[in-house]
Amino acid sequence: MADPARLVRAKKYALENVLDIFDALDDIRSEEARHNDFHGKPLRPTLPSRRPC
Numbered sequence: 001m002a003d004p005a006r007l008v009r010a011k012k013y014a015l016e017n018v019l020d021i022f023d024a025l026d027d028i029r030s031e032e033a034r035h036n037d038f039h040g041k042p043l044r045p046t047l048p049s050r051r052p053c
Contacts, residue, residue, distance in 0.1 A: 006032075
């Protein structure tokens with residue numbers, strides 16, 4: 001399901017550029033800022049540093 005605001009922008013973009021609505025949605029999505037989250041990269045290492053032997 002597309003966000004209503006994104007769908008309105010995609011309809012306008014599709015009419016201006018004579019594109020399919022799905023292609024317009026892909027173009028709109030690529031122009032939007034990406035959401036940054038820290039789920040892929042931990043803030044600290046999971047293992048402690050090694051102790052000298």
